[in-house]
Amino acid sequence: MxxxxxxxxxxxxxxxxxxxxxxxxxxxxxxxxxxxxxxxxxxxxxxxxxxxxxxxxxxxxxxxxxxxxxxxxxxxxxxxxxxxxxxxxxxxxxxxxxxxxxxxxxxxxxxxxxxxxxxxxxxxxxxxxxxxxxxxxxxxxxxxxxxxxxxxxxxxxxxxxxxxRHRLHEPDEPVDRATDEEIVALVRACRSARDRLIVLLMARAGIRRGELVGLRRADLHFVLDARPLGCPVPGSHLHVVRRDNINRASAKSRNSRAVPVDALLMQAHDQYVIERALQEEATDSDFLLVNLFRGRIGAPMRLGAINELLTSLSRRAGLERRIRPHQGRHGFADNVMAAGGQLDELAELLGHESPMSSQPYLHPSHERLRDAVERIPSPRLRLEGPHS
Ligand SMILES: [Zn+2]
Structure with missing residues (x-):
């Protein structure tokens, strides 16, 4: 059967x-x-x-x-x-x-x-x-x-x-992430502003593949003060909102989240806006990421197109392996923790429904372990040598 x-x-x-x-x-x-x-x-x-x-x-x-x-x-x-x-x-x-x-x-x-x-x-x-x-x-x-x-x-x-009752032991594996060097190489290999924006949204905002192709232009509040737009979140950010989209993209978490973005992402987005404005067929779509170079111009990008993009960028960048979308997101998560992020912050940024999902990022590097020890204030203690 x-x-x-x-x-x-x-x-x-x-x-x-x-x-x-x-x-x-x-x-x-x-x-x-x-x-x-x-x-x-x-x-x-x-x-x-x-x-x-x-x-x-x-x-x-x-x-x-x-x-x-x-x-x-x-x-x-x-x-x-x-x-x-x-x-x-x-x-x-x-x-x-x-x-x-x-x-x-x-x-x-x-x-x-x-x-x-x-x-x-x-x-x-x-x-x-x-x-x-x-x-x-x-x-x-x-x-x-x-x-x-x-x-x-x-x-x-x-x-x-x-x-x-039934569960296999899962070996502790290091997070399967793209390194910062790999991300830089991918960005350099991009031939369009749109592709750079895609790589950076994954690697610097931790956006999932499904969330990425589901983003609408109105979800981006790339302004210092979004209150005139009716949004109380301070600073530049984007919203990941769960919807049922025509391109089968869907944000996995039930709750929407606001992810802060940095100047690099805002700059990449500005460049993309200019590039996209050159394609008249693309002006009407609400979707942030649309076909600009092949397929039906202006149609929302397909889920599979993100993988294809990363595959060809990995090859063009001369990387030894093919980077997959979630590895960019893992890189973001790992960097947040390496920079001293807390687990609750990470769960919120990644849109995890359960804090357990953030646990795999809890494997601190040796540098972080050393920092953790060195942050402890030294006691007033003098170690004297052996008495003669
Ligand atoms: Zn907002």
Whole structure:
């Protein structure tokens, strides 16, 4: 049985992802969950895409091993093992995990899939489509019966009393960032003001790829005082606002955020405004980043165009590797922390909904550790040599 995630575009223009079986029928249990995420919980389309992919994997494993999906929750440990090795293309032959089998998914990816599967199963328990014991397969639940109802979680699992049963250890890896040298090389390799602005928005404001192509011109408050525009945020900044866009861009976080920008970004933007004004077809679009050189001139840039741009810039700059969009954002985050930023500041700048998401940037460099020690005031202490 092959299960695939599938994008559904509703007549309203809003899209979400669902799961189809090999006969192209919608899998009801998955579809109800994914519609709940999109329409009741107001999660981004990209979130439903990633959940649908995870649920499709889980259903595929259940199918291959002859388990009903609720019963599969009893054997999530085996699902984890399968995940490590199952080919990404659902139509290729399953491989038996054994010595020498190539690992397809790393611990981080496995944990992301498991988190999505837990949400899928919990949701189905909450609507009565799966038996309550499924939740016990997911969590080690401490005795939370003495807790008031308010502190129990959405699905009746008490917060703080539930510990996830299945999770792989993720090795501490250094943040996968673009170095400052790489960013400088990319900017130098740009052949247009627009492309320079794109690189700098990622590397100096930490804007995600999806957020980048969704930016509207009105989101940029590149002025010292935005109060005449009806915005109380002081200083130059831009707003990252969640919308459902025609180019499938969507800000991932539910809350919009204001990101301060520096003089370099403002200058890059000024140069882009001049460049863009030369293209008459581009004058009407609200979108900040539009096609100026190829495709339909004036149309909003596609998500994929950002990757293509970075790939060709990396090549032109003679870099040894291809820089990807999130590496620019990681570089920004790492620089914020290296310059003494606090975790709450970083979470706000990056638009993280949970401070946990900012944790990977907490690996301080040796220089920062030394600074931290040297900042401690010296005590009035004189170390005397050994008495003679
Ligand atoms: Zn503003």
């Amino acid at each position: 092959i299960f695939r995630s599938f994008r559904v575009l509703l007549p309203s223009g809003i899209a979400y992802w669902t799961v189809l079986d090999s006969e192209l029928r919608v899998v009801d249990a998955a579809d109800e969950f994914l519609r709940h995420l999109r329409f009741s919980r107001d999660r981004a389309e990209s979130t439903t895409e990633s959940y649908a992919g995870a649920v499709a994997l889980y259903l595929r494993w259940c199918g291959e091993t002859g388990r009903a999906w609720a019963a599969g929750s009893r054997h999530l440990g085996m699902f984890m093992l399968w995940l490590k090795h199952a080919p990404k293309d659902p139509s290729s032959r399953p491989v038996l995990p054994g010595q020498g089998a190539r690992q397809v998914r790393g611990p981080r990816r496995v944990n992301v899939v498991l988190a999505a599967v837990r949400e899928f199963l919990k949701f189905n328990v909450s609507v009565g489509a799966a038996p309550a014991w499924v939740v016990d397969q997911l969590y080690e639940v401490g005795d939370g019966r003495d807790l008031p109802v308010e502190v129990r979680g959405e699905y009746g699992v008490p917060h703080g009393y539930a510990k996830v």
